[in-house]
Every structure is written in structure tokens, then in C-alpha cells.
Amino acid sequence: MSATPLARVPDGSALKPIPGDRGWPLIGNTLSSMRDPIGMLRHRYDTYGPVSWTSLFGLRMVQLLGPDANQFVLLNRGSLFSNHGGWDFFIGPFFHRGIMLLDFEEHRWHRRIMQQAFTRPALEGYLARMSPRIGEGLARWPDGPIQVLPRLKQLTLDLATDVFMGSELGPRAQRINRAFVDTVRAGTALLRFPVPGLRWSRGLKGRRVLEELFREEIPAKRARQDNDLFSALCHATTEDGERFSDDDVVNHMIFLMMAAHDTTTITLTNLFYQLARNPDWQERLRAESRALGKDGLDYGDLESLPGISLAMKEALRLCAPVPSLPRRTVRDAEYQGYYIPEGTFITMAPYFTHYMEEYWPDPERFDPERFAEDRREDKVHPYAWVPFGGGAHKCIGLHFAEMQVKAILHRVLLRWRWSVPAGYEMPVDTTSLPVPKDGLPVTLERSR
């Protein structure tokens, strides 16, 4: 492909035009970015450097690559990049007014209130709810061969029903689960317009069902205080007395369930995979869990499982559940001497950064010790490890995620040893969020 500039640089400007190429007619580079995102970005980085453009999903997209670019986009000095402008194209119809799709002052207002639902006491309450439910959920797993992905999806969905919504929803919880699954799947529909019975229109219907069911429940939730997330959003109040309206609560609930569900499931799936391939690590974590001497974790126990923290960081490096983050410029911008016009779609790519040999020695290797205090390879650059993003929109649920991953993995480690056949390599479907194409088959064997 021959390089063409993205746009003409304004007369008299000393800036350079962004180099790049459209890729194939009509589809651009969409298919290669879905098939092999890291290989495709490596090729572009080697060809054009950290700034280039191509055509993806029918849009001209500027790819800003590497830790410096991550820092530039995520810190967003001068408010150059809109989250709404980037994400709305992909998930707006189903997750509009979710906090990640808000910008600048309005986003800060919502984030201040939402923060009240993620304080330490709130997290302690969620863990207390979650812990026995994890035990019940895992008790339904058989010994022997299982597919990890669908099992974990069911478990995290059941946990979300209780911890996010509150169990008193009873039979309505099942309708919410169904509607929720349809809504989330719609974001990855290939046909991006409503055809009855297909993903997109099922997603729109799912969104309407969720809105209705959550809205009906709000008066009861506002009337009493409980330790589920829905309740926390209904009661969250800042020191200045700011609170969410009913519409805000509905929009945030729908978004939060989505933000938490697949991301945590993918992280756990990758931990299962890596620990199956690295039995020495599996044994090390099991020994740590056994030393704790109990099945259910309390919040204070989380720090006693440092091995899981290291392994989780490494699993998130090797497979960033949110592989790239879109933005759109709200004014003309400049990066490393390149001219980025107003209205340009941008992506930055944690998935790619995490495999850059320039920053991560032997990047393909599962090596949790690279995050240990005496090595801290992630410190090579503050934006080299960015599975949770950074800046104003940095994941608000990162401690929640760590807590849930630890609470689940701890119980699994105590109950089973698991393995994959020698030489097994997990085939990853990267058409949307990265998941194993085969669901990750493993064999569970009782460990006590």
C-alpha cells in the first residue's frame, strides 16, 4: 500500500501530515485488525512509526501507538479528545449516557458521585455479598473436563445479579440477565442496523427492557439502604449534596453491568489458561491460598494473596480485555509534530503496547515476577501497562475487579488442580473483546 497523508496541513503550519493508507477497498484494514491486531499494529508501527492512519469499520482512524501516545491521549491535557465521540459509534445505541461516554465537566460531575459507590466500605459490602455466592456457584461445577469461558460467564453474571442489582429482584432477575446479555452482544454486531431477530435489534429491545425494569425498582431502592451497587447508586451523595437522578441511575446501572462483566470474565479465563500452562505458578498460588486457612475471603485478606496480584497483572498484560480505546478530537491537535484535524477518530491500543519488545523483555512469556518489587518492569514507563486505561476515565472498578478475581480464584485453587493437554495454545477470537474460540477446555481434578 502506498502512503497517503490523512489531511492537508493548514497553510503556513510547520506540522507534518499523518502518513498511512486506507488498506483494502471498502473494508480497509478492518479484517486484518480483527484477525491479528498485534501483528497488524506492529507492521504499521514499523512502517509508519507511532502515528499513522487507516480505514477501520468504514472510518478513517488515526492510530497512536506506544506508551508516550497512551499518556498523551489518556491524560488529555487541553481537553483535545472526546470519549463520547469515540465510544458512541461503537456502543452508543446500547450504552448511551454511561459514564464512559460522558465528557469533561459533565463527566467529572458524574464521576464524583459514582465514586461514592466504590469506597472501601462499599467494596467490603460487595465482597461480603459475593463471597458465599461464589461458593454456591462453584459447587455446581463438575470435576473433570469443563469449558472455562461459559462457566465463568455464568458465574460472573449470577454474581452481578446479586451484587449489582440485589437478590430481592427474584424472578425479574432472569429477565434482566437475558436482556443484559442481548444488550452487550449487540455492541459486537457485524450488521450495525436493526433487522428483526438479529443482534442489533435484540440489543435495542434488551436496552428497553433493562430501562423499564431498573426504573420500576428505583423507588424501593431509594426507600431503604442495602449493600448492593444499585442501592449505592441510588443513595450516593457528594459532600456538596450532589445526587443522581432516576435517569442517571438507570443509565449507570446498564453501563456498569457491561463494564464489569466481560472484562472480569476475560481476566479470569486468561488466569485459568496461564496457570494451566504454568503449574509451578498454580502451585505457588495454591500454597498461598491454603496458608490463609479459609474458603471465603474478607476484604482484609486481599493483601495476603500477593501471588494472585502478580499473576493477574501479568494476565492483564498478556491479554488486555479492552484491547483498544477510541476517542475523537474536539479541536485541531498536534502530536510529535503531526497535524491531527478536529473531528478525527483516534485509537490507542493497550493490547499492542503490552507486547512491545522495546518495553517488555520476552513479551510473549508469562512471567508474573516482572511486576515484583525487585523488578517492576512496568515502571519503565508510567503508561506501558494500561489495562485499566488512565487519566480522568481510568477504570473506576479496578479494585472491584481485583477483589472479585481473587475471591473466585482463591476458592478454585483450594478445590481443584487444573490442566490443559501438553502443547495446547488457546486460540483467541479477536473480532471483539478477546475470548478463547474454543471456550478454553480444561480438566478439573480435586485438590483435596
Ligand code: HEM
Ligand atoms: C479486569 C477487569 C476490568 C478491566 C480490564 C477494565 C478496563 C477498563 C478500561 C480500559 C477503562 C477505560 C476506558 C476508556 O478510557 O475509554 C474502563 C473504564 C471503566 N470501567 Fe473498567 N475494567 C474492568 C473492570 C471493571 C469493573 C469490575 C467495573 C465496575 C464494577 C468497571 C467499571 C468501569 C467504569 C464505570 C468505567 C468508566 C469510567 C469513566 O469513564 O470515568 N470496570 N475499564
